[in-house]
Amino acid sequence: MMISAENIEKSYGEVKALRGVSLEVKEGELFGLIGPDGAGKTSLIRILVTLLKPDKGSATVNQLDVVDDFRKLRKQIGYMPGRFSLYPDLSVEENMTFFATVFGTTIEENYHLVKDIYQQIEPFKERLAGRLSGGMKQKLALSCALIHAPKVLVLDEPTTGVDAVSRKEFWEMLKRLQKMGITILVSTPYMDEANLCDRVALIQDGNILTINTPERVTQNHESILWAVRSDNMYLCIRDLRKHPGVKTVFGFGEFLHITLRDNTISPTALEKYLKERCHTNIAINPIEPGIEDVFMDLMQKHDN
Numbered sequence: 001m002m003i004s005a006e007n008i009e010k011s012y013g014e015v016k017a018l019r020g021v022s023l024e025v026k027e028g029e030l031f032g033l034i035g036p037d038g039a040g041k042t043s044l045i046r047i048l049v050t051l052l053k054p055d056k057g058s059a060t061v062n063q064l065d066v067v068d069d070f071r072k073l074r075k076q077i078g079y080m081p082g083r084f085s086l087y088p089d090l091s092v093e094e095n096m097t098f099f100a101t102v103f104g105t106t107i108e109e110n111y112h113l114v115k116d117i118y119q120q121i122e123p124f125k126e127r128l129a130g131r132l133s134g135g136m137k138q139k140l141a142l143s144c145a146l147i148h149a150p151k152v153l154v155l156d157e158p159t160t161g162v163d164a165v166s167r168k169e170f171w172e173m174l175k176r177l178q179k180m181g182i183t184i185l186v187s188t189p190y191m192d193e194a195n196l197c198d199r200v201a202l203i204q205d206g207n208i209l210t211i212n213t214p215e216r217v218t219q220n221h222e223s224i225l226w227a228v229r230s231d232n233m234y235l236c237i238r239d240l241r242k243h244p245g246v247k248t249v250f251g252f253g254e255f256l257h258i259t260l261r262d263n264t265i266s267p268t269a270l271e272k273y274l275k276e277r278c279h280t281n282i283a284i285n286p287i288e289p290g291i292e293d294v295f296m297d298l299m300q301k302h303d304n
Helices: 041-048 070-074 092-102 111-118 134-146 164-179 191-196 214-219 233-242 267-275 291-303
Strands: 003-012 015-025 030-034 056-061 077-080 152-156 183-188 199-204 207-212 225-229 246-252 255-260 283-286
Touching: 003 041, 015 041, 015 056, 015 207, 030 041, 030 164, 030 191, 041 056, 041 152, 041 183, 077 134, 092 134, 111 134, 111 164, 134 152, 134 164, 164 183, 164 191, 183 191, 191 214, 191 291, 199 214, 199 291, 207 214, 207 291, 214 291, 225 233, 225 267, 233 246, 233 255, 233 267, 246 291, 267 283
Parallel strands: 030 183, 030 199, 077 152, 152 183
Antiparallel strands: 003 015, 003 056, 199 207, 225 255, 225 283, 246 255
């Protein structure tokens, strides 16, 4: 395993950020840490990149302990934090040169690693980093994280705040880097990005809810799932939550996704129930669960 964490705990005063987190990332894997803000993703990542010490537990990256071997380990990790952390008053080229120099290398030595990414921003190499667009800042930060040829690339919510096109391009870049043999750990609050990973860990409130491939995560969803819509979605939520046979109700765009306590309830019976409460234009369809459906279901089980 390239990354291994065992029973990691971390608290900030009375706030418990991580509650006995354990996970493993295989060499060459693209592994996703999926969860909302405040779930504990950043705390775990900062421990793995040697910026924080765990209160309890242990972790290794490339068989080096994140506490005892932090000096050696920092040379083997490329880290891209959630917030843009490069020097805004240095140009694109100056930032690249600085980070290469810090690690005792040059842009030319490892240019093959960043070529596909850096070429997209190279025409603006004299522009100050602080004046770049969100997508260009993202590419510059990734280039700086790769310039010392790390064995492991750790990215903390790299696509937050960028447009959909830049998000797509970024994941395509990650796939190319993976083919070069780089192990990648990426955190994201976007559930749709989970499907782009080899395996994912769903995390909430400092707890790992499940770890598996995206396909197996969704296959393990136990409840029947329906998508429901009516002319008044606010009242529909209220009325469905009052139904004794309905277990959960969550909004997903223009539909509500519901699970049932009683699987003998038919769509016809549920439609009748809604019509009796003056709902019109009712649509009820069985659907396959997605990652977000599984996440909500696991979160409910954990809270109970």
